Amino acid sequence: MIGSEASAPTVRTRRSGLVGWVLFDWAMQPFFTLVTTFVFAPYFAAHLARDAATGQAQWGYATAFAGLVIATLSPVLGSIADAFGRHKPWVAAFGCLMMVGSSVLWLAAPGHPGAVALALAGFAIGTIGAEFATVFNNAMMPHLVPSAELGRLSGTGWAVGYVGGLVSLVVVLGFLAGDPQTGKTLFGLAPLFGLDPAHHQGARVAGPLAALWFAVFVLPMFLFTPDGRQRTRATETVGEGLARLADTARDLKAVPGLGRFLVANMVYTDGLVALFAFGGIYAAGVFGWSTLELGVFGILLTITGAIGAWAGGRLDDRFGSKAVVLGALVVLFAMVVLVVSIDRGHVFFVVAVAKGGGGLYAGTAAKVYLLAGAIIGLAAGPLQAASRTQLARMAPPEAIARFYGFFALSGKVTSFMGPLAVAVVTDWSDSQRAGAGVLAVFLVLGFVLMAGVKPPRHG
Numbered sequence: 001m002i003g004s005e006a007s008a009p010t011v012r013t014r015r016s017g018l019v020g021w022v023l024f025d026w027a028m029q030p031f032f033t034l035v036t037t038f039v040f041a042p043y044f045a046a047h048l049a050r051d052a053a054t055g056q057a058q059w060g061y062a063t064a065f066a067g068l069v070i071a072t073l074s075p076v077l078g079s080i081a082d083a084f085g086r087h088k089p090w091v092a093a094f095g096c097l098m099m100v101g102s103s104v105l106w107l108a109a110p111g112h113p114g115a116v117a118l119a120l121a122g123f124a125i126g127t128i129g130a131e132f133a134t135v136f137n138n139a140m141m142p143h144l145v146p147s148a149e150l151g152r153l154s155g156t157g158w159a160v161g162y163v164g165g166l167v168s169l170v171v172v173l174g175f176l177a178g179d180p181q182t183g184k185t186l187f188g189l190a191p192l193f194g195l196d197p198a199h200h201q202g203a204r205v206a207g208p209l210a211a212l213w214f215a216v217f218v219l220p221m222f223l224f225t226p227d228g229r230q231r232t233r234a235t236e237t238v239g240e241g242l243a244r245l246a247d248t249a250r251d252l253k254a255v256p257g258l259g260r261f262l263v264a265n266m267v268y269t270d271g272l273v274a275l276f277a278f279g280g281i282y283a284a285g286v287f288g289w290s291t292l293e294l295g296v297f298g299i300l301l302t303i304t305g306a307i308g309a310w311a312g313g314r315l316d317d318r319f320g321s322k323a324v325v326l327g328a329l330v331v332l333f334a335m336v337v338l339v340v341s342i343d344r345g346h347v348f349f350v351v352a353v354a355k356g357g358g359g360l361y362a363g364t365a366a367k368v369y370l371l372a373g374a375i376i377g378l379a380a381g382p383l384q385a386a387s388r389t390q391l392a393r394m395a396p397p398e399a400i401a402r403f404y405g406f407f408a409l410s411g412k413v414t415s416f417m418g419p420l421a422v423a424v425v426t427d428w429s430d431s432q433r434a435g436a437g438v439l440a441v442f443l444v445l446g447f448v449l450m451a452g453v454k455p456p457r458h459g
Contacts, residue, residue, distance in 0.1 A: 025161030027217035033165030038298030052285030060423030101126025105207030155313015162306035177202025257454035268446025304377030312382025321390035
């Protein structure tokens with residue numbers, strides 16, 4: 001009988017191997033923190049696009065395109081990787097693709113005739129590379145520790161990843177990105193390397209920095225973390241992998257609840273991805289926050305995300321992945337409702353509040369948005385870590401990369417729908433609030449589907 005428990009490792013991987021695996025999250029997270037969410041995306045909306053609403057829509061279309069590519073190819077590549085047996089070569093190949101896409105973002109300067117196209121193309125290519133590399137890194141996890149310890153391993157990885165994102169954000173805000181008005185960074189310094197705040201070079205350097213960061217910090221994973229054994233010759237891998245892909249329907253039936261979980265993950269991940277993708281853009285449009293304000297907001301959210309992921313990993317091993325996921329979805333839904341109820345002068349749609357004067361986060365509404373972001377971080381870390389663990393405990397170990405491919409598929413096959421829904425509604429209504437509000441639907445539906453998943457043994 002197919003099952004994830006039968007082949008779970010009974011001996012721990014050496015500490016150096018576990019540290020190397022965890023450091024992948026540290027290495028990759030700056031791409032999502034700096035490019036996707038807090039630095040480059042708001043720069044794109046505020047300084048490259050025609051206006052904030054147009055920028056949110058264009059970013060949504062680019063995210064949707066990348067998600068569609070990932071959704072289409074993830075199961076196929078995962079199945080091929082299972083046939084091949086090794087995962088590190090795939091991490092290396094797609095990590096390089098991420099670095100290429102990220103590096104292109106430096107060229108997207110204000111006034112450059114092709115800046116918008118360069119930014120969107122670089123972002124889409126980088127996203128495809130980052131997500132595929134993550135698929136194959138995740139597929140290594142079940143072979144590193146016993147099933148009962150997967151929650152802690154996954155939660156630690158997410159927490160370390162958040163800290164990596166935080167450190168990279170501090171580097172950008174404190175040393176590289178100057179305020180165009182004052183010419184100084186958050187630490188009151190002149191930007192390093194002569195980066196010009198007037199041309200937003202501090203925001204544009206986020207892409208090359210994410211690429212360099214990955215190249216350096218992913219090395220321990222390649223050097224110390226054990227990989228699977230090569231099963232087939234490269235010339236035979238594609239044919240055998242595609243043949244294995246045809247067994248998926250049978251394997252889904254053999255593991256109760258696995259198919260429903262993948263569908264649930266598909267839906268709620270849509271909401272989470274779009275929430276992170278548009279959080280900074282939404283704040284830039286509603287409050288006019290600068291790169292520094294958005295960056296400090298990102299620091300706060302990243303800190304709470306690390307705390308949430310670390311605590312969530314331990315809650316996962318104690319109460320199970322399903323309970324952690326459901327609790328996180330309730331919190332995220334409440335925060336989405338709160339966020340879309342805020343504008344400069346109101347919270348909860350109709351409660352008037354003081355707009356405030358100058359300074360960081362002036363006005364009550366901005367401070368409430370800041371608080372909502374912190375709580376989103378607390379919930380998002382456990383949601384992501386527990387979802388990764390849930391699959392590791394349910395999927396057949398001999399087909400783990402294929403099912404992490406389907407995990408990526410379930411997180412991406414409609415992930416273009418979340419950003420696309422935001423983009424279409426924003427375009428149609430010319431309202432960032434209306435566009436962001438559709439995310440609540442994804443979270444509610446994901447909760448309903450996840451509530452019906454039968455938990456696997458040990459979580």
